[in-house]
Amino acid sequence: MIHGGDVYTDGILKGIELLDYSSNINPLGIPYSFINNINSAINNLVRYPDIEYRKVKYSLKEYTNVSSEEFFVLGNGAAEIIDLAISMLKRILIVVPSFVEYEINAKKWGCKIEYSHLIERNYDKTLHDFTYDYKDILNKLKYVDGIIIGHPNNPNGSIIDKDEFKNILMYCENNGKIIIVDEAFIEFTGNIDDSFISEVEKYKCLIIIRALTKFFSMPGIRFGYGISSNKKLVELIKMRQNPWNINAFAEVAVQNVLKDKEYIHNTLEWIREEKEFMIDKLKRIYFINKVYRTNVNYVLCETKNIDCYKLYEECLKRNILIRMADNYRGLDKYYVRFAIKDRESNVRFLNVLSSI
Amino acid sequence: MIHGGDVYTDGILKGIELLDYSSNINPLGIPYSFINNINSAINNLVRYPDIEYRKVKYSLKEYTNVSSEEFFVLGNGAAEIIDLAISMLKRILIVVPSFVEYEINAKKWGCKIEYSHLIERNYDKTLHDFTYDYKDILNKLKYVDGIIIGHPNNPNGSIIDKDEFKNILMYCENNGKIIIVDEAFIEFTGNIDDSFISEVEKYKCLIIIRALTKFFSMPGIRFGYGISSNKKLVELIKMRQNPWNINAFAEVAVQNVLKDKEYIHNTLEWIREEKEFMIDKLKRIYFINKVYRTNVNYVLCETKNIDCYKLYEECLKRNILIRMADNYRGLDKYYVRFAIKDRESNVRFLNVLSSI
Structure with missing residues (x-):
């Protein structure tokens, strides 16, 4: 897997609906x-x-x-x-x-x-x-x-x-x-x-x-x-x-x-709130060693005690897909990238992380 | 113009609806x-x-x-x-x-x-x-x-x-x-x-x-x-x-x-009939010198007394777009290519040709 967003191999093609935290798409959906x-x-x-x-x-x-x-x-x-x-x-x-x-x-x-x-x-x-x-x-x-x-x-x-x-x-x-x-x-x-x-x-x-x-x-x-x-x-x-x-x-x-001002406005409102919320909560997950500052809708984290392969597996068992970041040049197997989504998904995602 | 199908420059962008005989699309429309x-x-x-x-x-x-x-x-x-x-x-x-x-x-x-x-x-x-x-x-x-x-x-x-x-x-x-x-x-x-x-x-x-x-x-x-x-x-x-x-x-x-058998069947019925109809009628247009045998939904013709530029202009005046074939290697300004469409359009098109 060299990209995020492959909800097919372990998801759709097996009839499993995955919550995709591996790709960074606006959760407000199609305008x-x-x-x-x-x-x-x-x-x-x-x-x-x-x-x-x-x-x-x-x-x-x-x-x-x-x-x-x-x-x-x-x-x-x-x-x-x-x-x-x-x-x-x-x-x-x-x-x-x-x-x-x-x-x-x-x-x-x-x-x-x-x-x-x-x-x-x-x-x-x-x-x-x-x-x-x-x-x-x-x-x-x-x-x-x-x-x-x-x-x-x-x-x-x-x-x-x-x-x-x-x-x-x-x-x-x-x-x-x-x-x-x-x-x-x-x-x-x-x-x-x-x-x-x-x-x-x-x-x-x-x-x-x-x-x-x-x-x-x-x-x-x-x-x-x-x-x-x-x-x-x-x-x-x-x-x-x-x-x-x-x-x-x-x-x-x-x-x-591009001229859908309402969609643009709502997106900016959402990301402002959720970015803060997610970063704040991620800092409190015990196996997350470092949370990196972000200006957008994804967060890079460094883990401890659990590597990205194991974390990927544990999340997948719970029907969540994350992005292992070990194949980014300069990063290693302790890096993962999480999407930021709507509040309901974020809460579900954070609960899953807390349960690991 | 190196391709057919530009209904924009002389048509849509000027608010004119052109009948497009320059590109070779199945007239049965989207399945x-x-x-x-x-x-x-x-x-x-x-x-x-x-x-x-x-x-x-x-x-x-x-x-x-x-x-x-x-x-x-x-x-x-x-x-x-x-x-x-x-x-x-x-x-x-x-x-x-x-x-x-x-x-x-x-x-x-x-x-x-x-x-x-x-x-x-x-x-x-x-x-x-x-x-x-x-x-x-x-x-x-x-x-x-x-x-x-x-x-x-x-x-x-x-x-x-x-x-x-x-x-x-x-x-x-x-x-x-x-x-x-x-x-x-x-x-x-x-x-x-x-x-x-x-x-x-x-x-x-x-x-x-x-x-x-x-x-x-x-x-x-x-x-x-x-x-x-x-x-x-x-x-x-x-x-x-x-x-x-x-x-x-x-x-x-x-x-x-690809598995739409009805669409495929209807298309083959249409082309069988219309190809014969069009070829037969085109042979009778006085400025068409040669009609070339075709197995598909377009016909190459050689004109006489009128070149493809003039014919293009005359057709365009009547809101029909044709394909000048002079930029095909080996052909010259006396070649044009016509699409084959549904009977109603073909009749309109042939009437326009007859009126030139």
């Missing part, structure tokens, strides 16, 4: 603003999508508040854009631990890989923190063509300090390096200023990647997008893509959910 | 067997799809009657599989005129390209025919790693004579060459024995590509698949793919429409 408009997708199915996806790009422009539709490149999930952005680099710096696909993609394209490890610190008396090593990143950029960085980072939920990052941005802009910022989870921070979209028009070195997957709770719809004011980069990525890579349902979803 | 089960797709949306797509592959195995799910590789439309199959070849033979993406993909991957041109003959007194040049193909295979061949071929609708093709199959099997057979339209011939699926277990050189797009009238759903008993080839293609490349709606569609 009604999509479901209420699904008929227009059904009506569009018999046609090829607009090969230029003009309406989709217009919606993205409105949502992200950038000045041109030409900044966008669309993907069958963020996975496609991550893969193609990485394919542009011969030598890449990957900030780790992070989403395992970065490394898989880089190897697939034969990139030479450098790593910059997060550094650990105490955030306060009870909370640990993994943060970016800005100096190390700046040093290592000399030896690569670009960097990919999770923001918020997965599996720990850290976000970039923009002041600290300024030197990196400037260096990359002046030296023709590419910065791939994976913002798949950014909306969960609740602060739009956290995003690097506000920098994208100024810095051509930036490409930001986002998706409907996490915040809008639609991993099954397969829609992601890249944003860059670097026309050449956008064109090179497009040249590697196949036509009609976005399905008719994703087209309709984009045009509706 | 109810999909629509009736759409709720299960909606329920699945909040989860990542099964990364192995086990149920989807089972349905494909049942439909195609091959012996193993392992023969399948799934794509976000046939376009993805065509692209990745071509990427396996350093030197490729393309049978032309054919789907323009073959050449675009081959160039993208830096393949050295050889061409084998269809040869023209009179089929009978009133019908022309473009057919494969089997001898030329066999000769040229020496200089390449593999071949891609449309079957039925687009834009003319020819199918392969299996007896004539036998030597080619044997040669490729014995010399490590790959044969990519694009069967996107094969079900329209009405004869399952036309397909090369029956040869796929015997010949490891074969990879067959299909989709839900044309026959099941769902270009918007984005689902295609490759079938090969060549495990190494299947694995190499999979290694180039991104995870979760099939969306939740396509998953549900595959599991339902």
Whole structure:
């Protein structure tokens, strides 16, 4: 298992309903603003999508508040854009631990890989923190063509300090390096200023990647997008893509959910409350050695006395799926990542942890 | 315009409803067997799809009657599989005129390209025919790693004579060459024995590509698949793919429409009647010089006194979109391709042609 979210192997395909704490999806579920408009997708199915996806790009422009539709490149999930952005680099710096696909993609394209490890610190008396090593990143950029960085980072939920990052941005802009910022989870921070979209028009070195997957709770719809004011980069990525890579349902979803203010509001209310609740409770579980600070809807923890394999098994016996984090580069078998869900699920989950 | 089916630029985005004779989609529309089960797709949306797509592959195995799910590789439309199959070849033979993406993909991957041109003959007194040049193909295979061949071929609708093709199959099997057979339209011939699926277990050189797009009238759903008993080839293609490349709606569609016997039956009844009707009528249009024999739901024609640009314009004025076929390698500005639709549309279309 290299990803979270496999509720099939031990669940659905055996007829068992699992509570999925392994993948990080908004528990508010599919926005009604999509479901209420699904008929227009059904009506569009018999046609090829607009090969230029003009309406989709217009919606993205409105949502992200950038000045041109030409900044966008669309993907069958963020996975496609991550893969193609990485394919542009011969030598890449990957900030780790992070989403395992970065490394898989880089190897697939034969990139030479450098790593910059997060550094650990105490955030306060009870909370640990993994943060970016800005100096190390700046040093290592000399030896690569670009960097990919999770923001918020997965599996720990850290976000970039923009002041600290300024030197990196400037260096990359002046030296023709590419910065791939994976913002798949950014909306969960609740602060739009956290995003690097506000920098994208100024810095051509930036490409930001986002998706409907996490915040809008639609991993099954397969829609992601890249944003860059670097026309050449956008064109090179497009040249590697196949036509009609976005399905008719994703087209309709984009045009509706991004302007669903009620859904966005409710999500931010939920995460604000539940993040605090979960972190507070997790600190009290006896086999959890460290809880890491997070800005989003998942929490990285280090265990003691029980490793992630055993904990996975114990949770699975109780019909809960968790994410063993031992296959993240730099982490070991004492790391696990938990989703944050609605209160009822969280209580059930915490009770299960307490019972182990 | 390099593809058919752009009803957006001159139609939808200007608020004009066009009758689309440029793309070749089953006019019976989306199968109810999909629509009736759409709720299960909606329920699945909040989860990542099964990364192995086990149920989807089972349905494909049942439909195609091959012996193993392992023969399948799934794509976000046939376009993805065509692209990745071509990427396996350093030197490729393309049978032309054919789907323009073959050449675009081959160039993208830096393949050295050889061409084998269809040869023209009179089929009978009133019908022309473009057919494969089997001898030329066999000769040229020496200089390449593999071949891609449309079957039925687009834009003319020819199918392969299996007896004539036998030597080619044997040669490729014995010399490590790959044969990519694009069967996107094969079900329209009405004869399952036309397909090369029956040869796929015997010949490891074969990879067959299909989709839900044309026959099941769902270009918007984005689902295609490759079938090969060549495990190494299947694995190499999979290694180039991104995870979760099939969306939740396509998953549900595959599991339902492929066993929709009523839809399949009705489609075959329709095409049998309408193909004859359209061909018969097209022969009588004064500016149509040649009508080409077809086995499927589109007809290639050569015009006289009016070129495809002018004909396109005249049709567009009357709210009908046609496919200019001048950008197919080997064809010129006197070629057009027409879809075959339901009787009512066909009559309207033929009346428009007669009025020009």
